[in-house]
């Protein structure tokens with residue numbers, strides 16, 4: 001789906017933001033993580049074609065981003081910005097979502113059908129005539145997701161989808177991501193929410209000071225606590241809890257941890273005594 005070859009990028013000569021990145025993206029859902037300023041958003045803008053490599057090349061479904069524009073790549077790759085206000089221009093929800101499909105030259109009927117389908121998917125189908133500026137921040141983010149989905153790109157890249165979302169909002173985004181995966185889309189995200197990464201993404205890539213320091217299955221990546229600490233990235237809460245309890249396993253979800261505990265007869269922590277069942281009998 002995407003090939004990144006020897007990519008380097010700088011905004012100002014002499015201060016490299018991305019350093020000789022080589023990556024290949026297949027269908028696996030992928031999270032890109034790393035401390036503030038590691039170069040993640042810059043990388044996303046390069047993938048979308050909004051910035052061009054200073055050296056090296058990026059191929060989106062075999063199209064070199066240097067030979068095309070971000071607008072022309074819209075059928076291949078859609079970027080949902082971190083701040084919805086960067087992406088909202090129209091006076092009604094339905095008009096806002098139709099901007100993208102019309103720009104990629106879909107006829108009006110198909111553009112409307114795609115937009116209604118996308119709004120249904122994000123749960124905003126009953127607010128077609130609302131002014132986007134009157135929506136909550138959480139719904140504005142869902143609107144921006146719908147605007148990208150309506151263009152039907154094969155690759156959807158989210159920048160911090162869970163910011164400003166409460167638990168219900170996160171659950172909605174989880175369902176949207178799941179549904180996109182079922183449609184064989186490549187779903188990628190830049191994100192600081194490690195619990196969300198662990199629960200939803202098969203592959204994780206860690207950026208540190210413009211370089212890729214870890215790349216692999218999410219469980220494997222979160223098992224490298226030493227490299228993650230150096231890259232100033234926390235592991236998910238449940239992974240930390242498992243480690244602090246003395247387990248060598250890398251747990252990714254609470255359900256996994258509970259299942260493991262239920263199947264286990266003895267605690268691996270030396271000297272740890274299982275609590276005696278009630279009523280206590282040794283007094």
Ligand SMILES: Nc1ncnc2c1ncn2[C@@H]1O[C@H](COP(=O)(O)OP(=O)(O)OP(=O)(O)O)[C@@H](O)[C@H]1O
Nearest residue numbers: 011012017034035036037038039040041042043190
């Ligand atoms: N338009 C720009 N001009 C100059 N420098 C920039 C520009 N945009 C970003 N930078 C710098 O590039 C570096 C990487 O920024 P980038 O936003 O890509 O990091 P990030 O990993 O996405 O960070 P965060 O997690 O805080 O969003 C930072 O040092 C930032 O200050």
